[in-house]
Amino acid sequence: MTQGLDPALLAKLACPVTRTPLRWDAERGELVSEAAGLAFPVRDGVPVLVVREARVIAET
Structure with a gap:
């Protein structure tokens, strides 16, 4: 998704x-x-704030 999210x-x-x-x-x-x-996905413009759907971010 390249478009922005509504501020x-x-x-x-x-x-x-x-x-x-x-x-x-x-x-x-x-x-x-x-x-x-x-990191939580945004699908068709809708934030999916479900922990099991989230991606773990690698520690830097």
């Missing part, structure tokens, strides 16, 4: 694990929780 929606979303803000990764089309080390 008003992004401001209201939080990580379901840590309740911290999410960061939009436009290149991968996912919402990233730095605190939880998870």
Whole structure:
């Protein structure tokens, strides 16, 4: 997904694990929780904030 996420929606979303803000990764089309080390997919413009659907982010 190359299009952006609505900034008003992004401001209201939080990580379901840590309740911290999410960061939009436009290149991968996912919402990233730095605190939880998870990336949540966005499918057809809809954020999927389900932990079992999230991708674990490799530690740097």
